[in-house]
Amino acid sequence: MSSIQFEIEDGVGIIRLNRPGVFNSFNREMAVAFQDVLDVYEETRAVRAIYITGIGKAFCAGQDLQEATDPKGPKLQTIVRQHYNPIIERLRNIEKPIVAAVNGVAAGAGANIALACDICVAAESASFIQAFSKIGLIPDSGGTFILPRLIGVQKATALMMLGDKVSAKDAESMGMIYKFFSDETFAEESMNIAKTLAKLPTVGLGLTKKALNLSLISDLSTQLETEEELQTMAGSTYDYKEGVAAFLEKRKPVFKGE
Numbered sequence: 001m002s003s004i005q006f007e008i009e010d011g012v013g014i015i016r017l018n019r020p021g022v023f024n025s026f027n028r029e030m031a032v033a034f035q036d037v038l039d040v041y042e043e044t045r046a047v048r049a050i051y052i053t054g055i056g057k058a059f060c061a062g063q064d065l066q067e068a069t070d071p072k073g074p075k076l077q078t079i080v081r082q083h084y085n086p087i088i089e090r091l092r093n094i095e096k097p098i099v100a101a102v103n104g105v106a107a108g109a110g111a112n113i114a115l116a117c118d119i120c121v122a123a124e125s126a127s128f129i130q131a132f133s134k135i136g137l138i139p140d141s142g143g144t145f146i147l148p149r150l151i152g153v154q155k156a157t158a159l160m161m162l163g164d165k166v167s168a169k170d171a172e173s174m175g176m177i178y179k180f181f182s183d184e185t186f187a188e189e190s191m192n193i194a195k196t197l198a199k200l201p202t203v204g205l206g207l208t209k210k211a212l213n214l215s216l217i218s219d220l221s222t223q224l225e226t227e228e229e230l231q232t233m234a235g236s237t238y239d240y241k242e243g244v245a246a247f248l249e250k251r252k253p254v255f256k257g258e
Helices: 028-043 076-093 109-116 131-135 143-151 153-162 168-173 186-198 202-215 220-234 238-249
Strands: 004-009 012-017 049-054 058-060 098-102 105-107 119-123 127-129 165-167 179-181
Touching (some): 004 028, 012 028, 049 058, 049 186, 058 098, 058 109, 076 109, 105 109, 109 127, 119 168, 127 168, 131 153, 143 153, 165 168, 186 202, 202 238
Parallel strands (some): 012 049, 098 119, 105 127, 119 179
């Protein structure tokens, strides 16, 4: 059985983490397959948004420690460099909106993969845990970069050092995630977000993502220049012309992601 299930539906490239017996923890095969599917979705024009979730009770419990402690398995440095770093770089650099639908516990690298997505939503019963300190490690998968920017250095430091479990409700209230939904409506509500994104002017959304990435390392003057450059690019798209025409004609626009 494949550790990654994937399909395309209504312009959404769906990825389901599929190792439920180990709470969808990553081994090398799963990490490589995940990267491969992201690469395919990046190049597939029919995919205008990406949706990532887990099968079973968990979203992702992070690294499979059986593999990490296997004398014949990959070294810790290899796991970080070849498995997680490339995943995070893909999630941030693919110029399409990516939704993390956290259906259950997201721990360690699993939490940070979810938070690296453009929009992270969760089921009410889901939780987030920076579990690294429990086994003497530091947060990886971009956690030390992304989490402090979401919730502030003080709170991020405490969560990383203490390893507290954060409920979906608390994650929303502190700005860690966008929204949480009841368990009963979560699958539908989270997928609706991805399908809505897929119908929007996705070239513009991709350029918005690029601008946000650059804002993390830019000063104001540089960012204003970036906005000018990317706005000019957005203004040359079909979707910009369609959006303006629809506004003037008082009709609903039909965007193509072009």
